[in-house]
Amino acid sequence: MTAITPEMVKDHGLSESEYQKILDLMGRTPTLVELGVFSVMWSEHCSYKSTRAHLKKLPTKAPWVLQGPGENAGVIDIGDGDAAIFKMESHNHPSFIEPYQGAATGVGGIMRDVFTMGARPIAMMNALRFGEPSHPKTRHLVSGVVSGIGGYGNCMGVPTVGGEVNFHKSYNGNILVNAMCVGLAKADNIFYSAAKGAGNPVVYIGSKTGRDGIHGATMASAEFDDASEEKRPTVQVGDPFTEKLLLEACLELMATDAIIAIQDMGAAGLTSSSAEMGDKGGSGIELDLDKVPQREANMTAYEMMLSESQERMLAVLKPGREAEAEAIFKKWELDFAVIGVTTDTRRLVVKHKAEVVADMPITALSDEAPVYERPYQPREPKGGDVSFDKSKSVLASLKAILAAPDMASRRWIWEQYDNSVMNDTVQHPGGDAAVVRVHGSSKALAITTDVTPRYAKADPYQGGAQAVAESYRNITAVGGTPLAVTDNLNYGNPQKPEIMWEIVAGIDGIGAACRALDYPVIGGNCSLYNETNGEGILPTPAIGGVGLLKDVTKMATVAFKRQGDVVIVIGETKGHLGQSIYLREIEGREDGPAPRVDPALEKKHGDFVRGLIEQSRVDTCHDVSDGGLLVAVAEMAIGGGIGASIGVAGLPEPIPFWFGEDQARYVIAAPFEEADRIIEEARAAYISVAALGKTGGDRLVLEDSNSVSIAALKAAHEGWFPNFMSGEEIPMTN
Amino acid sequence: MKSAVIVFPAANCDRDAKVALEQMTGQAPAMVWHQDSELPDVDLVVLPGGFSYGDYLRCGAMASQSRVMQAVKAHADKGGMVLGICNGFQVLTESGLLPGALMRNAGLKFVCKPVTLSVEETQNAFARHYEKGQEITVPVAHGEGNYYADEETLNRLEGEGRVVFRYKGNPNGSARDIAGILNDKRNVLGMMPHPERVVDPVTGGTDGRALFHSLIETLS
DSSP: OOOOOHHHHHHTTOOHHHHHHHHHHHSSOOOHHHHHHHHHHTSHHHHOTTTHHHHTTSOOOOTTEEEOBTBSSEEEEOSTTEEEEEEEEEOHHHHHHSHHHHHHHHHHHHHHHHHTTTOEEEEEEEEEEEOOTTSTTHHHHHHHHHHHHHHHHHHHTOOEEEEEEEEOGGGTTOOEEEEEEEEEEETTOOOOOOOOSSSOEEEEEESOBOSTTTTHHHHTTSOBOTTGGGGGGGSOOOOHHHHHHHHHHHHHHHTTTOEEEEEEOOTTHHHHHHHHHHHHHTOEEEEEGGGSOBSSTTOOHHHHHHOOOSSEEEEEEOTTOHHHHHHHHHHTTOEEEEEEEEESSOEEEEEETTEEEEEEEHHHHTTTSOOOOOOOOOOOOOOOOOOOOTTSOHHHHHHHHHTSTTTSOOHHHHTTSOOSTTSOEEEOTTSSSEEEEOTTSSOEEEEEEEOOHHHHHHOHHHHHHHHHHHHHHHHHHTTOEEEEEEEEEEOSOTTSHHHHHHHHHHHHHHHHHHHHHTOOEEEEEEEOOOEETTEEOOOEEEEEEEEEESSTTSOOBSSOOSTTOEEEEESOOOOOOTTOHHHHHTSOOOOSOOOOOOHHHHHHHHHHHHHHHHTTSOOEEEEOOTTOHHHHHHHHHHHHTOOEEEOOTTOSOHHHHHHOOOSSOEEEEEOHHHHHHHHHHHHHTTOOEEEEEEEOSSEEEETTTEEEEHHHHHHHHHHHHHHHHHTOSOOOOO | OOEEEEEOTTOTTHHHHHHHHHHHHSSOOEEEETTOSOOOSOSEEEEOOSOGGGGOSSTTHHHHTSHHHHHHHHHHHTTOEEEEETHHHHHHHHTTSSSSEEEOOTTSSOEEEEEEEEEOOOSSTTTTTSOTTOEEEEEEEESOOEEEOOHHHHHHHHHTTOEEEEEESOSSOOGGGEEEEEOTTSOEEEESSOGGGSSBGGGTBSTTHHHHHHHHHHHO
């Protein structure tokens, strides 16, 4: 047996005190296999050891929540016996090293998390962050990630319906690839991972196990340095064809009642799936690795337990149902093998070549995993200078902002994703939220991913709250009732007190906003150590939100639809320029405080706007976020190919009014008489409201004087991405 | 009209084709497994879009060798109608039921967007409910839709009125903007755009309905 040396402990990412704890729990020196198992199960990625204590503070319950955090994905009740199942997860580190496979397997992994619970995936979203456009690797990474997401999702036949993309230098050495999957199931046919009972067969289904991805979870729990590219062999390789077969086979098996528990093999593969299933079921698990379908010869027990080969599932069946299940998997030409049995010992026992290579208490891997109350060091939220040059032309700035890397149309990306397969996509990418019909019904889900990392850097608490608020607005703006979120918390090294504070404050901000908006967190994922050579990313707590439209015909889109509609802004515009796109793009400064979120106001304005859409009184609506009011109006004009004439009499400071990023605002457009009524009702409800002007013509006319053609705005907005990706234009640094 | 949809592994538009046929004909199509060697008694066979067998060789190449394709060929030989959409079109060229080949898009990227098609020929079972020259909007979603055939074949297709749909604004580099073609007996149509995705106003339009109406009228 291999002797365990201090170097081996270090190489497994375990600290000295953690190793001491292992010795205490085991009462002896662990075997190499056991050390490997501890290393992945106790990794940040699997154990949430730095964040667990804080995540407990998030609100996770509501009458419509059927399953909160702790399972493969969260589940909500959407009426009529239907359930929506969703989760978002990161694949940041692998995507930087190998963008195509990293992103592709990120998509594959999150889909498995959803269909392992019995849902058919119906929509994919993503939240992507790249380095500054001028960085030599950025185009390569954008191209690889987008092809990887498309390559996997398109082959699966699940539409990729939206997402968000930012560029910032803090991501130069550490991009973020967060993928979200939403699925549909019947509320009374949801599958969980608790392997209850002893003597039940443990079956392996899907692809064969190879040597790919060994120690991926450990890699995802460490900082990068210049040698990170050497870690390429730890990136998994995806096979969407096999995953499609696995999806269909699993759903076919789930239509029977043969399954006791099922879980996908994601990070830490066979190790985490078996340990977690045993843990949740209060049982033990005994595995015989000789029975594991293997892709390569002479694989060791260590390699098999830590392999992250894709497209695999572990299930516990009712005894005697093996043949029935096997027939289904054979039909779909997938591997199927009974590789173990549940026991009542609460131990994970692994045998290989007639030898016991691991025998460990399951609670040592779950309950006993370290939890750290890491020290954190608050800093004052950023204040600073929000001065600006008052002489700058508003319309020239508008055009520049619409063509800025963070603001330009993402058409170049979304046209590479099949966004209409399954024939239920009602709102395609480019709007506030994607809308996907619940198949065979007239209701639909609204889906969005949001976060504004520059706010979170300036003020981690407000940044967390704002991500939730924007998610809530985006769902409301299409007419949906926001129901629940999944979070994907991307931060730097939690062992640095200033980063740990960003995490703690971010979670507090998310929690406060979710609580006030009745918008619980039903699952999520933390990605920490997003640093390269000691430099952390902007704090990026991405929020994936899901809402419900009871009647998909009562829906709004951003595009202007008629000439002569009155353009109305709901919510007060104070002109908050701190951390605005304007300040960054036009004045060249990332400066000032982040805008403050008032969740009560968000709820009040959201309920009002949603009511108008639900009553079919408004079909044109856009939330006001990045870029401010004028950018929102311009996007509505570009979307509909209809101009507008807008202005406010006696405006003392036009620039903050048009470009400030105050929260809790929407722009709507409605015919004259309806608009009158809406303004009256808003005033009666003490909601700040103002008419900005009227739609019409083919130009955006400001204050009856200056104007710009919608065609010119559209060309600027649509042009940046394809030019950038063609390599013909060397972009400005942001 | 009785119809069947072939289910290749990972031909992921099989459900879309089924739903559209159900909606348009009021009758559920038979779903035929790729390993079956016989077809049920049907008027129309649809080869749906997707990534049959993962598209791991050339697109459609493995599907063209599957057991069920012998039966599809026999059905076409007897004059039965066959509609190949997207990956189905690729299967048809790979199996020799239609001439030419579908290469990687000229832009080298997958492209998904609504495109404008001009209906070039209406004297056939698939397009009689359109007007000649009519412009319709139908989405494409493919990485390999760049139609290629030698000059002689292209001339013959055009001369014999077998180019049914042409792109206005070519999304993939197809020769002569070709989006859909017929075989010489005019009972097999292959097209890259997805008519089954435009039969419902809620999800993008109804310009695909006339294609199904044409088939229903021809076959009823």
